[in-house]
Amino acid sequence: MQTSDVVPDPNNADVDIDIYGWVLEHRTVDVDVVAAGTGREVEEVRRSVSRLRASRLLHVSPIDPTVAFAVAPDTAAEQLVAPLEAQIRDQQRAISGIREDLGRFLPHYLGRRSTGESLEVLESLEDVRGALNRASLNCATEMLSSQPGGGSRVPEAMQEALRRDETMLQRGISIRTLYHHTARFNGPSQAYVAATSVLGAQYRTAHELFGRLIAFDRELAFIPVSDGSWGAVVIREPSTVAYLCNIFDQTWDLASPFSPAAGQGLEEVAREIHETIIRLLAAGLKDEAIARRLGMSLRTARRHIADIMQELGAGSRFQAGVAAAARGLLDLEGGVGVEVEGESVQPS
Numbered sequence: 001m002q003t004s005d006v007v008p009d010p011n012n013a014d015v016d017i018d019i020y021g022w023v024l025e026h027r028t029v030d031v032d033v034v035a036a037g038t039g040r041e042v043e044e045v046r047r048s049v050s051r052l053r054a055s056r057l058l059h060v061s062p063i064d065p066t067v068a069f070a071v072a073p074d075t076a077a078e079q080l081v082a083p084l085e086a087q088i089r090d091q092q093r094a095i096s097g098i099r100e101d102l103g104r105f106l107p108h109y110l111g112r113r114s115t116g117e118s119l120e121v122l123e124s125l126e127d128v129r130g131a132l133n134r135a136s137l138n139c140a141t142e143m144l145s146s147q148p149g150g151g152s153r154v155p156e157a158m159q160e161a162l163r164r165d166e167t168m169l170q171r172g173i174s175i176r177t178l179y180h181h182t183a184r185f186n187g188p189s190q191a192y193v194a195a196t197s198v199l200g201a202q203y204r205t206a207h208e209l210f211g212r213l214i215a216f217d218r219e220l221a222f223i224p225v226s227d228g229s230w231g232a233v234v235i236r237e238p239s240t241v242a243y244l245c246n247i248f249d250q251t252w253d254l255a256s257p258f259s260p261a262a263g264q265g266l267e268e269v270a271r272e273i274h275e276t277i278i279r280l281l282a283a284g285l286k287d288e289a290i291a292r293r294l295g296m297s298l299r300t301a302r303r304h305i306a307d308i309m310q311e312l313g314a315g316s317r318f319q320a321g322v323a324a325a326a327r328g329l330l331d332l333e334g335g336v337g338v339e340v341e342g343e344s345v346q347p348s
Helices: 010-026 031-038 042-054 073-103 106-113 125-138 155-170 181-185 187-197 238-254 266-282 287-294 298-312 317-326
Strands: 058-060 068-070 119-122 142-147 174-180 202-206 213-216 220-224 232-235
Touching: 010 031, 010 042, 010 068, 031 042, 042 058, 119 125, 125 155, 125 213, 125 220, 125 232, 142 238, 155 174, 155 187, 174 181, 174 238, 181 187, 181 202, 181 266, 187 202, 202 238, 213 238, 220 238, 232 238, 266 287, 266 298, 266 317, 287 298, 298 317
Parallel strands: 142 174, 174 202
Antiparallel strands: 058 068, 119 232, 142 213, 213 220, 220 232
């Protein structure tokens, strides 16, 4: 039974309300009498009575079909809702049964795929998403996330992550996320941040990130596998999880609060990106490595590099490094860090 089959049509609400009020007062559904009393057409009354009976708002006497009683709306609603609620209960029992039946296989799955109790390798994107969903449901206090790559996350994955994050925020879970500066220029990332910030999530950006990480309650962490696939490594070993969370905290303290590209801080963000590219060029990194480090597309990275080379009047990377050093643009003490491979995995 479809709800639309029993609930009065809103397009005919005025007619149905008139007929319902007439029957409530006069207790008759004699179409001629009702039509005369309400000023409605006979056929219009007949259709309205049919709708009202289907929605349980009218009860016609089994003895005299012209006699009818108006039923209280909440009573009619209970009559219509009862079978739907029964169906929902049946479906809930079926869902519980499926979870219970398939849950018996979980110990065997974990026993085969785990490398000890503190480490588990998930090879497929479906397994990663399932594990993240379970972790978010069990999360009690805090989720930390580092998402390199600017706006490169898959839209479907972002929608799924948005649902998870909103649910956790509504439960009072603290959420902090790091992005590359380039995320400020990405529309979907801006929309994602705007949607969850109003619920209490916090976001910051940095010109360089240490890698991809999702951690729950400082007890469970997800990092990408090193083969460039969509898999992930689940870490439960306390010291390792604590180490990863400390790296996150240090990066967070140095990062800038997220704001759209047109907002405050754009000039500072652009300057940091510019200086970082100069340092990476001087260190000899290739265009692909620079793009990956800064979370931008290869095309965008090459455009920045071309602008910098032109600004420095350099014909080669070596000349660019010399010119940058001469202008005091290189932080020779700080170095350029270590290139991190295998960050194509997007577990969320």
